[in-house]
Amino acid sequence: MKRVLIQDTKGSLKKETRDFLVSFNSQLQERGLADTTQVLMVSDIGVYNKGIAVRILPEGFVYPNLEIRHIAEIIEKTVVKGEKIPELIFDRKNKQQRIVLRNCGKIDPESMDDYIAYDGYLGLARALELGSAKVIEEMKKSGLRGRGGAGFPTWLKWNITNGVKGDEKYFICNGDEGDPGAYMDRSVLEGDPHSVIEGMMIGAIATGATRGFFYIRAEYPLAVERIQKGIDECYARGLLGKNIMGSNFNFDIEIRLGAGAFVCGEETALIASIEGLRGYPRPRPPFPSVKGLWGYPTVINNVETLANVSYILLKGGDNFGKIGTEGSRGTKVFALTGKVRNSGLVEVPMGITLREIVFDIGGGVLNNRGIKAIQTGGPSGGVIPEQFFDTPVEYESLQKLGSIMGSGGMIVLDENDCVVDISKFYLGFCVDESCGKCAPCRIGGTQMLGILKKLSEGKSEEEDLKRLSQIADAMQKASLCGLGQTASNPVVSTLKYFMPEYRAHLLDHKCPSGKCASLVKYTINKDRCTACSMCMRVCPVEAITGTRAEKYTINPEKCISCGQCFDVCKFTSVLRQ
Amino acid sequence: MTKQDLERIKSEGIARKPKSWIRVGYSTCGVAAGAKDVYDVLVAEAKTRGLDLSIKKCGCVGLCSAEPMVEVNIDGVPRVFYGKVNKEVAHKIMDEHVMQKRLVDGHIYEL
Numbered sequence: 001m002k003r004v005l006i007q008d009t010k011g012s013l014k015k016e017t018r019d020f021l022v023s024f025n026s027q028l029q030e031r032g033l034a035d036t037t038q039v040l041m042v043s044d045i046g047v048y049n050k051g052i053a054v055r056i057l058p059e060g061f062v063y064p065n066l067e068i069r070h071i072a073e074i075i076e077k078t079v080v081k082g083e084k085i086p087e088l089i090f091d092r093k094n095k096q097q098r099i100v101l102r103n104c105g106k107i108d109p110e111s112m113d114d115y116i117a118y119d120g121y122l123g124l125a126r127a128l129e130l131g132s133a134k135v136i137e138e139m140k141k142s143g144l145r146g147r148g149g150a151g152f153p154t155w156l157k158w159n160i161t162n163g164v165k166g167d168e169k170y171f172i173c174n175g176d177e178g179d180p181g182a183y184m185d186r187s188v189l190e191g192d193p194h195s196v197i198e199g200m201m202i203g204a205i206a207t208g209a210t211r212g213f214f215y216i217r218a219e220y221p222l223a224v225e226r227i228q229k230g231i232d233e234c235y236a237r238g239l240l241g242k243n244i245m246g247s248n249f250n251f252d253i254e255i256r257l258g259a260g261a262f263v264c265g266e267e268t269a270l271i272a273s274i275e276g277l278r279g280y281p282r283p284r285p286p287f288p289s290v291k292g293l294w295g296y297p298t299v300i301n302n303v304e305t306l307a308n309v310s311y312i313l314l315k316g317g318d319n320f321g322k323i324g325t326e327g328s329r330g331t332k333v334f335a336l337t338g339k340v341r342n343s344g345l346v347e348v349p350m351g352i353t354l355r356e357i358v359f360d361i362g363g364g365v366l367n368n369r370g371i372k373a374i375q376t377g378g379p380s381g382g383v384i385p386e387q388f389f390d391t392p393v394e395y396e397s398l399q400k401l402g403s404i405m406g407s408g409g410m411i412v413l414d415e416n417d418c419v420v421d422i423s424k425f426y427l428g429f430c431v432d433e434s435c436g437k438c439a440p441c442r443i444g445g446t447q448m449l450g451i452l453k454k455l456s457e458g459k460s461e462e463e464d465l466k467r468l469s470q471i472a473d474a475m476q477k478a479s480l481c482g483l484g485q486t487a488s489n490p491v492v493s494t495l496k497y498f499m500p501e502y503r504a505h506l507l508d509h510k511c512p513s514g515k516c517a518s519l520v521k522y523t524i525n526k527d528r529c530t531a532c533s534m535c536m537r538v539c540p541v542e543a544i545t546g547t548r549a550e551k552y553t554i555n556p557e558k559c560i561s562c563g564q565c566f567d568v569c570k571f572t573s574v575l576r577q
Numbered sequence: 578m579t580k581q582d583l584e585r586i587k588s589e590g591i592a593r594k595p596k597s598w599i600r601v602g603y604s605t606c607g608v609a610a611g612a613k614d615v616y617d618v619l620v621a622e623a624k625t626r627g628l629d630l631s632i633k634k635c636g637c638v639g640l641c642s643a644e645p646m647v648e649v650n651i652d653g654v655p656r657v658f659y660g661k662v663n664k665e666v667a668h669k670i671m672d673e674h675v676m677q678k679r680l681v682d683g684h685i686y687e688l
Contacts, residue, residue: 003655003680038679043643043660046687055687057655096639096688105602105638105648116583117590125580183605190604191636222605238578246579344606344641 002037002079003057007045009064011368013052017041020052023068027075037079046092048341048363053090063088095360097323097349099331100184100307104191109226112233115194121239123313127202128247132162135206141317143329144309148174148265148302149377149406150482151328151395154309160289161207161297170298171209172274173200173306175216175223176258176265179378180429182409184333185303187345189216189223192307193230197253199306201244202313204251207299212253215270217260228255262379262433266481267292267300269435280437281481302407304333324350328394338375338411339366348393355389358412370415372513373497377406379426379433380486382493383419402493404486418515419494419501424452430487441484444475448491455502456516458509465502469495514576517561521577524565526551528573535565535574595631597675602646603634610644611663618667619647628675643686654678660686 004024008017021039028034045053050064056078063074063085070088077083098104107114115121127135139155146152161169173196177185189196200212216224231253234240242250256274263269264279271293273279292298301309308330312320324330328350334357337343341363348357354374358364365371373385382403384391391397395405413422431445448471454460472488479485495502504510511519524535524544529551536544536552543558544565554565554574566574601607601616616634623630638646643660649670650656657680659670666684673679 001678005680005685040680040682040685042685042687043683044686094688101639104604104636105600105646106635108633109636110634113586113590116586117594119587121583122580122587125583187604187606187637187639220605222608342640342642344643345637345639347639 002033004037004039004079005042005045005055005057006039007042007053009045009048009050009053017052020066020068020071024071024075027071028079031075033075033079044342044363047090048359050090059084061085062090062092064090095352095356096347097331098347099311099320099323100188100195100304100333101191101345101347102311103195104187107192109191109193110229112194112230112237115192119314120194120310121198123310124198124201124205124239125245127205127313128245128249132206132208135202135313136162138313138317139206139309142308142312142320143317143324144305144312144320145328145395146302147304147308147332147407149380149404151405154301154305157289157299157301158203158206160287161209161299164290164297166297168211168294168296169207169209170293170296171200171204171207171212172270172293172298172300173212173214173303174265174267174270174300175214175220175303176270177217177220177303177407178260178262178265178433179380179407179409180426181337181411182335182378182407184335184345184408186220186223188303188307188333189220190226193223193226195307195310196303197227197230197234199309200253200301201239201251202309203299203301203306205249207297209299210250210252212251213274213293214253214255215258215264215274216255217258219260224255224257231255261435262429263435263481263483266483268481270300271298280435281483283480304408325392325394327396332393332405332408334408334410336362336410336412339369339371339414339417340364340412341366350394351392353390353392354384357393357410358389362412365412365414372413372415372417373419375403375411375413375422375426375490376409377404377489378409379429380404380482380489381406381409382489383413383422383497384493385497402489402496404489416513416515418456418511418513419498420452420455420505420511421515423491423494424449424456426490427452427487430483434483434487438478438480438484440475440478441480441487444471444479445484445487447471448475448488452491455505456511457518458505458516460506462506465495465506514563514566517563520561520563521556522554522559522561522563522566523575523577524552524554525573525575526553528571530571530573532570534568534570538564538568540564595629596652597629598631598633598650599670600633600635600648602637602644604637606637606641607644607646612645614664615645615647615662615667618664619671622668622671623675626671626676630675638688640686640688646686649674651675651678654680658686658688659684 052066053064144154264273269279269281288298333347436442531548543555546552647659669681
């Protein structure tokens with residue numbers, strides 16, 4: 001049976017698509033093919049903003065930008081004969097490449113047998129055969145860099161710890177994922193827990209670690225449950241404990257729960273937290289690789305890094321090193337969220353452009369609005385405006401733009417988002433999460449937040465923009481740990497790229513995107529109002545009054561400028577000033 | 578456990594692989610969107626119809642905005658992902674896709 005899947009990839013061709021479907025069905029009927037062909041509408045066909053598109057199964061041909069005149073040819077050639085129509089075909093390349101997420105959605109995360117059926121623990125077996133030096137060599141060939149954000153070469157980290165003498169050595173998996181909008185690690189821990197456990201065991205072989213800890217935030221109960229099940233099953237079947245797989249390698253793993261403090265994702269604070277102390281960072285050096293948990297050499301790797309490790313040992317470092325670019329090997333998982341049509345997790349080879357991620361994979365901006373920028377790297381990252389969307393995604397190239405790769409949050413901002421508001425949000429997050437130990441972060445953050453609040457209320461003065469830059473500079477140079485050093489990044493990058501928008505807040509007391517509530521006023525244009533009463537029903541504070549006969553008005557005294565009436569009005573009769 | 582054991586479990590796993598299967602996205606994103614109801618409906622329907630069908634709870638395939646996601650592979654029908662599945666769509670998947678071998682209208686997603 002042939003199947004013809006149809007989708008309106010623009011989202012604005014409802015009537016045309018319906019006509020197309022009807023015409024397709026009637027032409028099939030005329031040719032007596034209706035019983036052997038199923039025509040149906042689908043939600044997503046894999047191409048975006050290309051008019052009406054069809055996909056024919058089982059061949060999988062995709063034809064975009066179709067009109068009714070194309071139907072006869074498609075039926076004749078593809079439906080009847082199964083041939084491709086070269087003039088119409090769209091060669092859709094899947095731009096995603098799955099290494100970290102290789103098993104997510106495929107295996108039952110609570111079944112070890114299922115993981116083994118997908119080549120699980122063969123990487124561990126190989127690592128045991130190779131021994132420490134050769135495993136590190138393999139990692140060096142792969143070129144894997146830490147996926148937690150900083151991008152430190154994994155092999156080097158392991159090599160340092162391997163070279164340090166210690167009665168005990170520890171291996172920690174950092175699962176304290178806390179960036180707003182980022183949840184790659186949670187998904188890997190939940191979808192493929194054994195790959196992370198295996199990665200940690202391989203790391204332990206390479207570094208000589210004897211005990212491992214999963215540091216996972218308590219807000220991830222399902223991840224904790226599945227990792228615990230994985231560890232239990234490993235013990236039950238002799239993959240953890242003494243003499244693993246008949247070798248002299250002994251290793252134990254336990255879980256430690258984080259109570260949700262953002263700063264505990266910083267490695268020295270994380271170690272303090274595992275030790276049972278308050279989650280305060282401490283100055284480095286000494287680095288944890290030399291002197292870490294309870295004073296012993298300790299490796300700390302991110303969840304995603306470890307999921308890569310099991311793959312590298314299975315397939316070989318050379319194979320992994322072929323993916324990506326010179327300085328950034330392999331793939332990266334991003335949590336694509338914000339104003340994007342398909343929000344979710346994407347895994348792409350390094351070197352892909354931001355534009356490809358947002359438009360070809362993410363399907364473009366929600367509701368066909370204009371795109372403004374993309375925020376990467378969470379509260380430590382920056383905002384990248386649209387003119388730089390053709391930049392390849394690599395550690396260094398993103399840094400040059402004033403942002404960072406970070407752990408993988410990617411938030412799409414559309415034209416309705418205000419950069420002052422976004423900066424305020426991220427800075428507010430860091431002020432809440434600052435541990436308060438060092439003054440630049442504790443005081444600087446609060447001061448900057450105060451200035452941003454003044455800006456968004458139209459109460460700021462000329463000097464304030466200069467003050468923002470000065471404080472940001474001081475925080476970057478003088479803060480104790482990564483949190484404070486990077487907390488001002490969103491402000492710095494938006495000041496760099498969106499100065500006119502800051503100045504509009506400062507001089508004209510206007511918010512160009514209408515987000516800052518104190519700077520916008522809403523009124524109703526009675527000439528255009530159709531008295532549908534939608535605005536009145538949606539208003540949360542009953543500021544809109546009137547009747548169907550006399551139409552509606554907004555009481556400025558009561559209005560909180562939330563903008564819900566503006567969004568709900570289909571006749572553009574709610575005005576924003 | 579030795580390397581031979583791993584190889585044995587792997588080949589047994591491949592040999593056991595069912596021809597027809599359904600995978601339900603059962604990570605936090607899926608569960609929050611109602612994957613439990615969907616899973617329960619699918620399992621109950623398969624039981625009442627006495628089908629030889631493997632229904633598995635899996636992790637997230639990545640398209641979190643379309644959760645609950647259900648991947649369906651029935652012998653003789655192209656393998657597809659259904660997104661935004663609720664109880665009603667789950668019944669349809671059983672009635673139409675599994676029993677009549679016709680794809681369900683309106684819920685197919687491409688990764």
